[in-house]
Amino acid sequence: MYTETVRDYFLNPRNVGSLDHADGIGEVGNAKCGDVMKISIKVEDDRITDVRFETFGCAAAIASSSIATEMIKGKTLDEALQVTNRDVLNALGGLPAEKIHCSLLAEEGIRAAVEDYRSRMAESA
Amino acid sequence: MEQRRVYLDHSATTPVDDRVLEAMMPFFKGDFGNPNSIHAWGRRVREHVNGAREHVASLLGAEPREIIFTGGGSEADNLAIKGAAFALKARGKHVITSAIEHHAVLDTVKWLGENGFDVTILPVDAQGMVSPETFRNSLREDTVFATVMYANNEVGTVQPIAELGAICRERGILFHTDAVQAAGHIPIDVRTLPVDMLTLSAHKMYGPKGVGALYLRKGVRIPPLVHGGGQEFGLRSGTENTAGIVGFGEAALLALDRFENGDDEKERFLRDKLIDGIQARIDAVLLTGHRTQRLPFHASVCIEHIEGEAMLLRLDAVGIGASSGSACTSGSLDPSHVLLAMGLSHVTAHGSLRLSLGKDTTEADIDYVLDALPPVVETLRAMSPFGRK
């Protein structure tokens, strides 16, 4: 049911964990099945220099969040915001229909982390 | 070294025993006759179908005439429930079941509810047990039929069927139990057990898939689900699945042998070793279902902070086959109705894991699982925002 890429990212996830001094943290949940994804980012000069994820969810959710962290690392915040669940899906080689929403969680997680960073910046400004 | 493979999903289905397969083979080739034919080909096969009926009857202490072969457990449940409703609709419209039934029962009863019947779905306690007291209190003047499963497939809890059946008998209510998970694993004797109908499925007891039976107590009259040529005493038309039926008969005999040898005790020992071992090695684990009133081959838990599907795939990667009632394993994205009925939160139900042993499961298999599971849990907890670091 899962592609080799999904299996790989699920069994050997990249960028697991949380950053000690994260500049932005996005925690999003899936109202439907109760999954939670947390993405922490480190930002320098508007660019994401480091990123980690933690996911309480299925294999598709874990693989989606892991591959999403790779996709946004090194990108500017605006570029990161362009990453959609479509991109995550494509990178994974697709997901079963009932698992599409798990990739949406990754998109929302990135968005939330960037927004968190920007609101912190706005507050300290 | 080749990786060990440990199948612990016998509640989903069991492998066909070699002796069962051997008994079935002639009926695909050679003894291919239609048991309803007059000629030698047919008569020969009829004898074997009759023999299988006797064997399945002997598993339950029933008479052969009380065994109706069907195309599986779901069909037998449907025959019992729709049949009872149809037979009794003039007497009353109230039907009772429990919240933890298999969908073959629950959805059938709900369908009755959409078609003129009044349905009561009884709650269960935290162990998944239906209380006879609650059951009694739910009875009405117009209650005509009740169905409560013998043992639950997801959490293994064995229900107080004798008590529930006795209450029904007292009140003249027709009583059915889905014994698909129990039959062949727990001795059942309908000579003393007050049930009117009882469902069996061959593939949960080392027989083939697509064959089941309804035990229908002598004197209980229900209409058929499948009309036609009048096979199975007019209750299930269609040319018999002869190979499947013969295989089911053989599986019933083998189950009786296992009871005689005390094999269920061995299974129970391994089950307890597994449950105790998991609880000793992993923290924040909740046993689901009753600790002692449970199927001898069934272990089920909820492991906090992680999700079931992820666990299953990681276990699969190390050669272990298991199942889960987590929301992420269901197409509907809701956790299992059984876990929710037991009062578990969505979050806890997320970590559901079911390990169901088989007659050929060894202690080395259990040791392997007890070694393999903790690292899987640790890895996933390390990835979880809720896992303790």
Ligand SMILES: Cc1ncc(COP(=O)(O)O)c(C=O)c1O
């Ligand atoms: C309790 C219970 N009832 C009914 C069934 C359905 O049986 P079958 O698969 O033979 O239709 C199952 C099997 O999943 C079961 O576990």
Ligand code: FES
């Ligand atoms: S996270 Fe629940 S289905 Fe993917």
